[in-house]
Structures are given as C-alpha cells and as structure tokens.
Amino acid sequence: MSDIVFRSDVTTELVRSAAHDSDVVFAARVSTQGSTSLAAATTEASDRDQGLIRFLMRDRHGSPFEHNSFTFFVEAPIFVFRELMRHRMASYNEESGRYRELRPIFYVPARERRLVQKGKPGAYEFHEGTEEQFEIVDAEVRARSEEAYASYQRMLEAGVAREVARTVLPLNLYSSAYVTVNARSLMNVISLRTKHEGAAFPSFPQREIEMVAELMEKHFAEAMPMTHAAFDVNGRIAP
Amino acid sequence: MSDIVFRSDVTTELVRSAAHDSDVVFAARVSTQGSTSLAAATTEASDRDQGLIRFLMRDRHGSPFEHNSFTFFVEAPIFVFRELMRHRMASYNEESGRYRELRPIFYVPARERRLVQKGKPGAYEFHEGTEEQFEIVDAEVRARSEEAYASYQRMLEAGVAREVARTVLPLNLYSSAYVTVNARSLMNVISLRTKHEGAAFPSFPQREIEMVAELMEKHFAEAMPMTHAAFDVNGRIAP
Amino acid sequence: MSDIVFRSDVTTELVRSAAHDSDVVFAARVSTQGSTSLAAATTEASDRDQGLIRFLMRDRHGSPFEHNSFTFFVEAPIFVFRELMRHRMASYNEESGRYRELRPIFYVPARERRLVQKGKPGAYEFHEGTEEQFEIVDAEVRARSEEAYASYQRMLEAGVAREVARTVLPLNLYSSAYVTVNARSLMNVISLRTKHEGAAFPSFPQREIEMVAELMEKHFAEAMPMTHAAFDVNGRIAP
Amino acid sequence: MSDIVFRSDVTTELVRSAAHDSDVVFAARVSTQGSTSLAAATTEASDRDQGLIRFLMRDRHGSPFEHNSFTFFVEAPIFVFRELMRHRMASYNEESGRYRELRPIFYVPARERRLVQKGKPGAYEFHEGTEEQFEIVDAEVRARSEEAYASYQRMLEAGVAREVARTVLPLNLYSSAYVTVNARSLMNVISLRTKHEGAAFPSFPQREIEMVAELMEKHFAEAMPMTHAAFDVNGRIAP
Numbered sequence: 025m026s027d028i029v030f031r032s033d034v035t036t037e038l039v040r041s042a043a044h045d046s047d048v049v050f051a052a053r054v055s056t057q058g059s060t061s062l063a064a065a066t067t068e069a070s071d072r073d074q075g076l077i078r079f080l081m082r083d084r085h086g087s088p089f090e091h092n093s094f095t096f097f098v099e100a101p102i103f104v105f106r107e108l109m110r111h112r113m114a115s116y117n118e119e120s121g122r123y124r125e126l127r128p129i130f131y132v133p134a135r136e137r138r139l140v141q142k143g144k145p146g147a148y149e150f151h152e153g154t155e156e157q158f159e160i161v162d163a164e165v166r167a168r169s170e171e172a173y174a175s176y177q178r179m180l181e182a183g184v185a186r187e188v189a190r191t192v193l194p195l196n197l198y199s200s201a202y203v204t205v206n207a208r209s210l211m212n213v214i215s216l217r218t219k220h221e222g223a224a225f226p227s228f229p230q231r232e233i234e235m236v237a238e239l240m241e242k243h244f245a246e247a248m249p250m251t252h253a254a255f256d257v258n259g260r261i262a263p
Numbered sequence: 264m265s266d267i268v269f270r271s272d273v274t275t276e277l278v279r280s281a282a283h284d285s286d287v288v289f290a291a292r293v294s295t296q297g298s299t300s301l302a303a304a305t306t307e308a309s310d311r312d313q314g315l316i317r318f319l320m321r322d323r324h325g326s327p328f329e330h331n332s333f334t335f336f337v338e339a340p341i342f343v344f345r346e347l348m349r350h351r352m353a354s355y356n357e358e359s360g361r362y363r364e365l366r367p368i369f370y371v372p373a374r375e376r377r378l379v380q381k382g383k384p385g386a387y388e389f390h391e392g393t394e395e396q397f398e399i400v401d402a403e404v405r406a407r408s409e410e411a412y413a414s415y416q417r418m419l420e421a422g423v424a425r426e427v428a429r430t431v432l433p434l435n436l437y438s439s440a441y442v443t444v445n446a447r448s449l450m451n452v453i454s455l456r457t458k459h460e461g462a463a464f465p466s467f468p469q470r471e472i473e474m475v476a477e478l479m480e481k482h483f484a485e486a487m488p489m490t491h492a493a494f495d496v497n498g499r500i501a502p
Numbered sequence: 503m504s505d506i507v508f509r510s511d512v513t514t515e516l517v518r519s520a521a522h523d524s525d526v527v528f529a530a531r532v533s534t535q536g537s538t539s540l541a542a543a544t545t546e547a548s549d550r551d552q553g554l555i556r557f558l559m560r561d562r563h564g565s566p567f568e569h570n571s572f573t574f575f576v577e578a579p580i581f582v583f584r585e586l587m588r589h590r591m592a593s594y595n596e597e598s599g600r601y602r603e604l605r606p607i608f609y610v611p612a613r614e615r616r617l618v619q620k621g622k623p624g625a626y627e628f629h630e631g632t633e634e635q636f637e638i639v640d641a642e643v644r645a646r647s648e649e650a651y652a653s654y655q656r657m658l659e660a661g662v663a664r665e666v667a668r669t670v671l672p673l674n675l676y677s678s679a680y681v682t683v684n685a686r687s688l689m690n691v692i693s694l695r696t697k698h699e700g701a702a703f704p705s706f707p708q709r710e711i712e713m714v715a716e717l718m719e720k721h722f723a724e725a726m727p728m729t730h731a732a733f734d735v736n737g738r739i740a741p
Numbered sequence: 742m743s744d745i746v747f748r749s750d751v752t753t754e755l756v757r758s759a760a761h762d763s764d765v766v767f768a769a770r771v772s773t774q775g776s777t778s779l780a781a782a783t784t785e786a787s788d789r790d791q792g793l794i795r796f797l798m799r800d801r802h803g804s805p806f807e808h809n810s811f812t813f814f815v816e817a818p819i820f821v822f823r824e825l826m827r828h829r830m831a832s833y834n835e836e837s838g839r840y841r842e843l844r845p846i847f848y849v850p851a852r853e854r855r856l857v858q859k860g861k862p863g864a865y866e867f868h869e870g871t872e873e874q875f876e877i878v879d880a881e882v883r884a885r886s887e888e889a890y891a892s893y894q895r896m897l898e899a900g901v902a903r904e905v906a907r908t909v910l911p912l913n914l915y916s917s918a919y920v921t922v923n924a925r926s927l928m929n930v931i932s933l934r935t936k937h938e939g940a941a942f943p944s945f946p947q948r949e950i951e952m953v954a955e956l957m958e959k960h961f962a963e964a965m966p967m968t969h970a971a972f973d974v975n976g977r978i979a980p
Binding site: 579580581583584587588590591594598599600601602609611615616617618619623624626628631634635638639642643645646647649650653656657660661662663664665666667668669670671672673674708 | 854889899908909
C-alpha cells in the first residue's frame with residue numbers, strides 16, 4: 025500500500041494565544057486595587073510583578089492564572105488523544121471518523137523510544153530496547169497498520185458506513201484536534217504529563233503524550249515567561 | 264487464537280445511585296422555604312411535587328437536578344469510550360492498557376446493526392446492510408482483531424512494554440470504566456446520545472454509544488421516574 | 503458623609519477578546535477536514551461559513567463555540583455578583599473586602615427601575631412604582647448605605663479587621679471583578695440573564711444583572727456577529 | 742424589633758452521603774483489574790486498601806476520589822456564601838431573596854472571634870480584640886442589622902419588590918443552601934478554607950468559612966476515614 029505514512033513524531037502547533045504575564049497581574053491586583061488594576065491590563069509585566077506571580081504560584085492562588093487562553097492544533101496517535109481528553113478543563117474539537125474517511129497515517133516508535141518497562145503500576149521506568157525488540161515492534165506495527173487500513177478500504181468500497189469500518193483501525197492511527205486551555209489548566213496538563221526532576225510529586229507519563237506536553241510547555245514558556253518560571257521553581261504543580 | 268471473545272453488546276451496570284425525585288424537590292424548595300425544605304429530603308416525592316419538577320424542567324432551572332449521583336460500570340469498545348469521555352461533566356476511571364495486559368475481547372457488529380449510511384455529516388441515516396456487506400464486515404473485523412491480538416502477544420513475549428505493544432490494538436477492543444454523573448449531566452448525555460422522535464433537536468449518535476445511553480436512561484427512569492418523565496415530555500433537553 | 507457615591511448603572515468593559523466567527527469555523531471543520539481546517543484559522547468567516555455556524559447552533563453542536571475567550575471588567579452591586587458567580591463555566595477575580603478598604607460606592611435604583619413585582623416565583627413581571635414608592639426606596643437605600651459605611655469606618659478606626667467590619671455593609675455596595683468566558687458559556691449567561699421575546703424558554707432576570715448581560719451581549723455581537731445572529735434566531739439558547 | 746435573631750455559629754448538616762473508602766478502591770482497581778474491581782464496590786475497605794489510598798493521595802491520582810457524593814445543608818452569613826460559591830466544582834441551591842421574604846437572622850461575632858488582623862494581604866494573622874473593640878463591633882453590627890431589617894420591612898410594606906428591598910440588607914444576614922460535592926472537590930474546599938499546621942501550603946481563611954469547612958471535614962472523616970487520614974498525612978492537598 026503505497027500511500028501509507030508512518031510518523032514517529034507529534035505536532036503541537038500554537039494556533040493562537042491571548043496570554044501574557046500581565047494578565048496574571050491585573051487579575052491578582054483587582055483584589056487589592058479594584059478598578060485601578062485595569063492599568064496592568066495594558067502594560068507589560070515588570071520585575072516587581074514577578075514577585076507577585078511567584079507568590080501566587082507558591083501559595084496556590086490559582087484563579088489569576090485563568091484569564092488567558094491558548095489554542096493548539098495537535099496531531100498525535102489516538103492512544104495519545106485518549107489520555108489527553110481525560111483533562112476536562114479544556115475545549116476539544118477533533119477530526120471525526122464518522123464524518124470523513126480517515127487518512128492512512130500511523131505512528132511507529134522511533135529507534136530512540138525506550139521499549140522496556142520496569143517497576144510496578146504507577147511508577148514505571150523505561151529502558152532501551154534491544155535491536156531485536158525494536159525490529160519486532162517496527163515490523164508488527166507496520167504490518168498491522170497496513171492490514172488494518174486495507175481492511176478499512178475494503179469495507180468502504182463495499183459500501184459500509186465509515187463509523188463501522190473504522191473500528192478495525194488501530195490505536196496508533198493519527199488524529200488531529202484543536203485544544204483550547206487557559207494557563208492554569210495547561211500547567212495541570214504539563215504537571216501530570218511530563219516527567220521532571222524538579223517536580224514536587226512524580227509523574228510517569230507515556231512518552232508520546234509527554235512529547236505533546238513538552239511542546240505545549242515550550243509555547244507556554246514563550247508566551248508567559250514569568251509564569252512559566254514560577255511554575256518551574258515551585259515544584260511544577262498547577263496552582 | 265482460541266481464547267478471543269467477540270461480543271456485539273455493551274454492559275452498563277448501575278453500581279450505585281443516590282438519586283431520588285425528592286432530591287430535586289428539596290433543592291428547588293430551598294429557594295422559597297430555606298431550612299423548611301429539609302423535610303422534603305426525607306419524604307418521597309408526591310404528585311404535587313411532580314408539577315414542580317415539570318416546571319423546573321420546562322423553564323430550564325437546571326441546578327436542582329444536580330444533588331444526586333449515579334455510578335455506572337460500563338464495558339464497551341474503545342470507539343464508544345472515545346465519544347463518552349468527551350462529556351466533561353462526569354468522573355471516569357478506566358481500565359489501563361499501561362498497567363495491565365488487555366484481554367482479547369472485541370466488538371463485532373450483530374446482524375441487525377445497520378451498516379449503510381446515507382445523508383450528510385451531522386444528519387446521517389442508517390439502513391440495513393446486505394448479507395454480503397454483513398459478511399465482509401464480520402470477516403474483516405474478526406481477522407483484524409485476531410491478528411492484532413496475536414501481534415500484541417508477540418510483542419509482550421519479546422519483553423516490549425504494554426503501552427507500546429497495545430498501540431496495534433484496534434478501536435473495537437473492549438475497555439471498562441466507572442462513570443459517575445448527576446442527573447443533569449446524565450440527561451445531557453442521553454439527549455445527545457440517543458435518537459428520539461420526541462426530541463426538540465435532532466441527535467445522530469453512533470448506534471453503539473446509543474446502546475450505552477439507552478441502558479443509562481433505563482436506570483435513570485427507575486431511580487427518578489418523575490424527573491425522567493418530565494425530561495421526556497419536554498423535548499428531552501437537559502435543563 | 504461627603505464622599506459617598508451613589509450610582510444606578512453598571513460597568514461591563516471588554517478588557518480583551520480573542521474571539522472571531524472564524525474560530526467557530528476552524529473548530530467545526532476539523533471534524534471533516536483535519537489539518538486542512540487550519541486555513542480557516544487565519545481567514546475571515548465568509549457567507550458560506552454563516553450557514554455552518556447556523557447549523558451548529560440549531561442542532562446544538564456546542565464545542566466549536568469554545569475556542570475563543572472574552573475578558574470583561576465588571577463593576578456592579580454585590581447582589582449582582584452573587585448571581586453572576588453562580589455561573590461556574592467562567593473565571594473570576596474580584597476585589598477583596600479582606601485585602602483592602604472598600605470604597606463607599608452604592609447602588610440606588612434609577613427613577614425608571616420598575617419597583618413592583620407581580621406574579622409568582624419563577625415568573626415575575628415588573629411594573630412601574632409610584633412616585634411615593636420611588637421616594638421611599640431612594641431614602642431608605644441612601645440612609646442605610648450611609649449609616650453602614652459610617653459604621654464600617656468606625657470599626658476600622660477602632661482597629662477592627664476589615665473582614666469583620668465589612669459584614670455590616672449592604673448588598674448594594676459596588677464590587678469589581680474580571681470575568682473570563684468563552685462564547686458558549688457567555689451565551690448561557692445571556693440566555694438566562696436577559697428577558698427576550700424571541701427566547702425559546704422564558705427568563706426572568708433581576709434587572710440589574712440583565713444590565714450586565716446586555717452589555718456583554720453587545721460586546722459579543724461586535725466580536726462574533728455571525729455567531730450572535732445565529733444565537734438570536736435560534737431561540738437564544740446556548741448550544 | 743423583637744423578632745430579630747443574632748447567631749454566632751454556622752450550620753453544616755450532612756443531608757446525605759454516598760461515600761465510602763471502598764469507592765476509592767474500586768475506582769482505582771479498575772485500571773489494573775477491569776471488571777474484577779466490581780467486587781470492591783460491595784466490600785468494606787481493608788487495611789491493604791489503605792495502602793492503595795495513601796499511594797493515590799501521595800502521588801496525586803485524583804480521579805478515584807470522585808465516585809462519591811456528599812450533600813450538605815449550610816446556614817451561614819452571606820459573606821461566607823460569597824466565598825463558598827467561588828468553588829465551582831460543586832452544586833448549589835440557595836434560598837432566594839427574590840422568591841421569598843428573608844428572615845431576620847444576622848451574624849454577630851462571638852466574644853472569642855479574633856478581631857484584629859496583622860500582616861499583609863494573603864498572609865494575615867489574627868489576634869484577640871480588646872473588650873472595647875468587641876463592644877464596638879457588637880453594637881455596630883446589632884444596630885446596622887436592626888435598622889436594615891426595619892428598612893427592608895418598610896419597603897415591603899410599601900409594596901416594593903423583594904429583590905429591590907433586600908439590597909439594603911447587610912452581608913451578615915444568614916442564608917441557607919444545599920451544597921453537593923464529591924470527596925476530591927471537598928478536599929479542595931477543606932484545603933483552602935482551613936488553616937492547619939500540617940498543611941503543605943498555607944491557607945488564611947476567614948474564620949467564619951473555616952467554621953463551615955471544619956464541620957464538612959468532620960463529616961468527611963466519618964464517612965471516609967482512610968481517605969481523610971491519607972489527606973491529613975499528605976499535607977492536606979486535594980489530589
């Protein structure tokens with residue numbers, strides 16, 4: 025099947041953000057300043073504001089981190105979206121296997137993907153697979169993907185509804201979706217879906233969702249550098 | 264592979280409910296009666312209460328329908344859980360393909376499943392498939408399921424992590440989960456995931472999630488008959 | 503007390519929005535187009551898109567209306583904020599009576615405020631008050647506000663904590679807050695907090711929160727004219 | 742005014758709960774056991790389960806704490822409800838000042854209420870007031886409450902709508918409401934609204950909402966002793 029595409033990466037594009045460190049500042053200052061805080065809405069955050077942001081993060085005053093918004097376009101395998109959509113504080117619209125014919129794009133682990141898990145549920149460590157293990161995975165994944173997509177095509181050609189035919193497609197099929205979140209919710213996603221030495225509590229994400237979360241974190245750090253820095257030094261806990 | 268199981272049904276067991284029509288009554292009466300409303304918390308809903316419940320439903324006073332709780336245990340194919348978990352006003356805990364070896368239970372459409380879709384996105388109608396279409400679907404689904412599970416087993420035997428091996432498994436694999444919702448949120452699920460003549464706005468659910476929603480509705484109607492009746496006669500819209 | 507201010511209006515300033523009709527379009531089109539939908543993210547919504555937006559609104563496909571964000575700065579009496587904050591799908595940060603000395607700004611009904619209610623709970627109609635009724639209200643409200651604020655000042659001067667002293671202040675005291683919502687949630691607020699002939703179900707809001715909701719609706723209609731029009735012609739129900 | 746009642750306490754009655762430690766266990770075990778976990782739904786939590794609950798709390802696996810429900814009936818001053826209703830992960834129905842004539846029950850601080858605040862916003866400490874301070878507060882609060890209620894009565898007698906007349910009533914007026922939450926959300930309320938030495942991050946709640954939260958915590962500890970203990974030893978952070 026010539027047109028099948030195998031990818032080992034994910035896409036996490038920032039479609040749009042309305043998110044600045046100063047948003048945190050005006051939202052927090054309203055508690056002590058009322059309408060005077062509006063000035064902060066049109067000014068860039070200053071060094072003095074950084075202290076405020078750190079205080080809010082440390083003492084977990086979370087609501088000032090909600091007055092902003094990030095919209096991402098994500099392409100990832102279905103098993104990643106299965107985890108991502110467990111985060112309920114976000115807005116999702118995803119490609120539909122009922123409304124369109126799904127494209128033959130499948131995930132196959134890259135050579136550097138650690139293939140062997142050690143430890144017990146909730147605290148896995150991952151280690152490099154052998155060359156043989158990599159080859160088994162690579163061959164099995166490619167073969168199943170190709171067969172499944174051919175099966176899908178045969179059913180469509182026979183006039184079977186897309187929503188029925190798609191049920192044979194495997195979890196490594198790519199999907200795509202828009203995801204809109206605010207910084208507070210985004211920090212929760214990053215906190216739970218990245219593994220990090222400085223984290224106050226441990227997370228053991230599947231590597232493929234971590235790849236999405238790392239890209240989200242990069243965009244977050246660029247848009248709200250003070251907020252991201254405060255998150256990072258305070259144990260990477262969403263306030 | 265002798266141990267593979269094919270199912271064409273779903274399980275939606277009511278694990279527990281704390282949900283009565285009288286819960287709606289005490290929650291609504293507090294607005295006019297304050298603490299006197301507590302009496303309604305220990306009494307069964309009366310015929311007079313039915314009028315109140317209908318009024319609340321009709322004029323969309325939704326919050327009194329939230330002081331109750333249903334916990335379901337659901338077994339269904341992954342493509343159903345993909346849709347179910349888009350409902351964010353609920354609590355979910357699902358079987359994990361990272362923490363356990365997944366069992367070989369797969370969905371295959373029953374003979375009566377309508378296989379042919381007509382119409383355009385957002386307004387499909389489904390029609391019976393031919394015998395030949397049914398046989399194609401049956402054969403393709405069974406073959407892909409068996410091959411995929413064998414592939415999964417070979418990777419596990421080679422020492423590959425469950426979270427990697429499972430990526431070849433198809434969307435018709437069964438999963439299981441606990442789902443906890445209140446009546447207001449449950450009515451929203453039922454409204455969007457059942458197709459019904461009396462509905463004020465049309466829904467076009469995939470048949471397999473409709474099977475889950477129908478079972479949920481049955482349990483809902485048993486626990487809260489007045490509330491369910493009011494929902495049904497008011498266009499089946501969540502208030 | 504010379505510095506007391508009486509107001510009869512509310513402020514609802516749009517601090518910032520990231521909200522366009524085209525946001526609805528790209529979010530909806532991803533279901534049928536996948537990544538191709540990204541093009542819609544950078545283009546203005548066209549007449550053809552209007553049909554899509556109307557279809558989504560009519561058939562209550564709500565999620566595409568969530569990928570946008572409005573931040574308002576609201577000044578209103580406390581009794582209005584009491585109602586506004588019952589809307590849980592929003593982010594709030596409000597002026598604090600614990601962190602700052604509250605300013606002596608109080609609400610007093612304008613001459614045109616309808617003072618007499620008829621009908622039963624859940625379906626009130628309001629009629630004009632007499633000149634005498636207006637004068638009674640005006641005098642009582644002004645007297646109680648002045649006395650309460652003087653009391654508040656005496657307690658502060660005696661070294662009593664702000665959080666204790668403020669408990670004598672009446673519900674007509676002004677507060678201020680930032681409120682961030684997306685269009686779907688905003689339509690829910692507008693639907694429940696404005697009274698409108700074209701509405702599919704009746705709402706009976708207190709006039710003062712309706713004043714806030716009307717201003718929000720004005721900003722909403724300016725930012726997303728197609729979406730607002732679709733909301734208006736479809737019974738003013740949040741999808 | 743003979744019928745005015747002054748109270749210095751709050752009511753937090755447990756109307757109903759469907760909440761057991763074993764709910765956490767079945768919800769968590771589904772991830773590793775699938776349908777076998779159903780057995781845990783009908784068994785009491787064992788000592789071995791305690792280890793699981795502690796692990797979930799410590800590593801912040803929060804969702805298993807959501808499959809349960811508490812409904813409280815709360816009577817407290819309006820300034821307490823103003824704070825309580827900022828918690829969005831809960832269901833509320835409150836007595837209405839539009840639908841009924843409000844009763845003359847007002848909060849006045851007890852002699853032991855600490856009246857003097859020291860420190861800066863976000864980190865206040867409270868110290869005992871002098872006898873003189875207490876007497877000033879007591880007198881001011883009683884006088885303003887009585888005058889305000891008399892004013893309210895005069896307006897009602899003049900035929901003014903309840904929703905207008907009530908605007909002169911002070912924030913120390915009692916209201917009542919039903920509040921339904923699950924344990925995860927309840928732990929968040931308790932975490933933010935009680936001050937505790939063992940807490941991993943500091944909270945500085947107003948004493949009156951802390952009184953509500955302490956009573957909620959008592960009911961929580963009785964219904965789910967293992968879960969409460971795990972919360973308490975893990976820094977009192979909602980998982």
